[in-house]
Amino acid sequence: MGKRFVSSIIMGTVCFFAITNLRFCALIVPVLTVVALYEFFYMVEKKGVRLFKPFGLFVGGLIPITIFFKLPISEGWQFLFVVIGVFLLFLLELTKNETHQPVLSISATIFGILYISWCFSFLIRIRQLPEGAMLSAFLLLVTKSSDIGAYLWGRKFGKTALLKKVSPKKSLEGSIGGFFTSLFVGLAFSVFIVSMDFLEKFFIIIIIAIISQLGDLFESLIKRDCLVKDSGKILPGMGGVLDVIDSIIFTAPTFYLYFTMLS
DSSP: OHHHHHHHHHHHHHHHHHHHOHHHHHHHHHHHHHHHHHHHHHHHHTTTOOOOHHHHHHHHHHHHHHHHTTOOOOHHHHHHHHHHHHHHHHHHHHTSSSOOOHHHHHHHHHHHIIIIIIHHTHHHHHHTSTTHHHHHHHHHHHHHHHHHHHHHHHHHHOOSEEETTTEEEEEHHHHHHHHHHHHHHHHHHGGGOOSSOHHHHHHHHHHHHHHHHHHHHHHHHHHHHHTOSOSOSSBTTTBOHHHHHHHHHHHHHHHHHIIIIIO
């Protein structure tokens, strides 16, 4: 718990500066993205899959940077870049001395980029909105309070396994506790969000509370498949960067698309 507390203070400080300073946000998101993507590639390689790490890390780090600078790229150009990226991966596969699981290598590389880089980069999109600082704080507080609540309630009251085949240590009691912790924190902070009415905020808090736990379960599924306990060891007591941002990877695009398209 001591190590986890120290790591939480460090990550909380990083989040505070990212929320209050857009340029710092534009710096830290690509850094966290590259580290999390490296951890993902490392886990997948434990299954014997040879990935295109340099290519994946370069493209993965480039995506949040292009989003920050709001490059005017049309849908046609975006599609072209996707085609070129896939084409380059096939060319890289052809340059290997030995062909080894080419479909898995290319698919896992592309999946890692989409899963981590593209989804996590929505944090920058949210921060760039007119009420971006408050909306970013709102999203992070609701998302991470679900994680913290689930952990604490699970340690205290956890008896019933939630999904034993995915994560034996996650309990139903912890999941319920995390949901209500997220709901309470979200409603308390929602008074600072003036761009949505109460019912909208109440609805999106419920959605984020549910989606955040699904994001955590999905990463647990990946770790179980790769036979690893944590994605990394960079944060003592918490694991890797991917272990920390796994829930945000799902909630950030969900919140942004809801706020921009439906609210």
